[in-house]
Amino acid sequence: MRADARRNYERLLAEAKKAFDQHGIHTSLDDIARQAGLGNATLYRHFPTRESLLETMLRDSISELGSTARELLATEPTGAALATWVRAAVAHATTYRGLVTMLMDSLKDETSELNNACTSMQSSGQQLLERAQRAGEVRDDITASELFALIAAAAWTREHAPDEAGQVLTVLIDGLWPPRL
Template sequence: MNAANTPYRPMRADARRNYERLLAEAEVAFRERGTEASLEEIARRAGVSIGTLYGHFPTRQALLEAMLHESIDRLVATAEELLTHPSPGEALTRWARATAAHMSAYRGLATSLLSSLKDENSPLYRACQQMTAAGQRLLDRARAAGLVRAEAGADDMFALINAAAWVREQVSDEQGNRLLAFMLDGLRPVPAKTRRPADPGP
């Protein structure tokens, strides 16, 4: 029987309690020490063995994916809501700001997400694809309004937001939002009269 045909088996009550305790302690540890916080320490705080932790989360990225699941769903829902915003540019900026804040929730998260963007074997790959797809719809709407240059793709925007998230780990939220706005300005079309002429050939 393949995985697709395997019936869902709910966790036992004790396993569910362990799972929830591990997620709660991982949240505390990652906020305190970043995504490289000790998994052994997380298990100890949760009152379970490291084997129990790995039984639920085989890798650090699998733990991160479980922690981020609900917040990423909220980001996708926010993107859907912003598709009806009267200003496509403002909608894109608001979503980018919310995404940067999300990606800087834990020190090191931005790096983990960027490295997982093209890695189909990463537990975080699905999360990255969801965020990229949500941003793509907002980006396409802003481009249709003449607010985004033709060659700018969702991957470019994701990389910019990721860079802004990394910066937010080092500076205040206010400065982080300001720097993100500067980065997003790079997506705007360049008026023809301000373009630099091509460099002359040798």
């Protein structure tokens, strides 16, 4: 990669982060390029789609979520481990306004650059979920993809109803316990 290309790439990522933080993931891409002092074509050359830009920005924290899952699996008791990881996952999915929706949609879209990010997140949780189910602490009629949907629902609530989101997450986690007869 040529030195100028690398420099511009970094600048774009930095500006994109600012813009997404402030305006959510639907911010104008042309604006990001403008703020970086570059033409929009440069942005589109490095990141052909909005998804590919996001994928790059999220790659680190996604894999971190994977490591967290592995650590929790090794060190924490079953129930607490799952709950902790779910909260971390919700926090991750609310990194930028609008992100959850895009993540959820890319899960069904093989062609999306974010598809891998989603499936890897989903399988990170799977280990924790299955262990908790074997221990009888979590109802066993739940699959990994349903757990992911629950996390997404909580994240979406945090975006659109922040005041109610805490309680929603609580209800949702309590619902994970095996149902009473």
